[in-house]
């Protein structure tokens with residue numbers, strides 16, 4: 241599943257491709273991708289004639305700003321966008337097609353069909369689900385060490401599931417949570433409220449650095465989420481712990497351990513990331 245750096249990369253790629261394009265029509269081939277409005281014909285008619293001013297990101301969601309409307313799109317497991325010409329053969333998994341007045345098409349393809357789209361009037365989208373309950377943006381200046389410490393204070397929850405909970409901090413998924421905890425030298429099962437001020441500060445720094453470096457590298461997807469455009473991310477080559485089950489810790493040489501925390505496969509170094517009571 242794409243996390244913040246991958247969605248940020250998709251956002252940047254899409255801005256280069258569709259900014260300023262005007263919709264002449266929309267074809268919805270799999271209605272359940274569209275959650276709002278429930279009427280697909282209304283969805284189509286609302287969008288027709290609108291111009292994409294910009295594509296923004298909130299957490300793992302894309303926000304297409306369409307003069308007066310906002311289309312909120314979540315890629316979930318396998319969703320991806322691609323630019324095509326009408327004569328290009330249609331993939332059977334291309335579920336939503338945005339036709340532009342210049343003759344090009346933006347196709348949304350999703351093999352697993354878990355992706356979602358919600359259409360709002362401008363200003364409404366941040367006040368309603370799915371965006372209204374989202375937590376802090378980790379690459380926003382408002383995400384300070386102090387705010388992060390306050391957020392952790394008194395929480396008995398294990399730190400890994402807390403970081404995955406989008407109501408606290410957005411955009412972090414299984415890859416970047418394992419990387420950040422490893423960099424900070426914190427065991428994934430440590431109770432959030434039990435972290436010292438110094439540990440919380442180290443973790444804050446690790447989250448910001450890991451995500452920033454991953455954005456810089458275009459994310460860590462083996463595949464690109466926007467087909468044929470730009471390059472797929474290279475951060476997977478820089479991962480220190482995630483996915484390295486049979487490897488050793490680059491810092492101390494201990495075998496990397498894999499366990500389950502909060503139902504998620506978790507990689508950590510049992511020596512560098514000790515569980516302190």
Ligand SMILES: [Zn+2]
Pocket residue numbers: 489490491492493494509510511512513
């Ligand atoms: Zn180690």
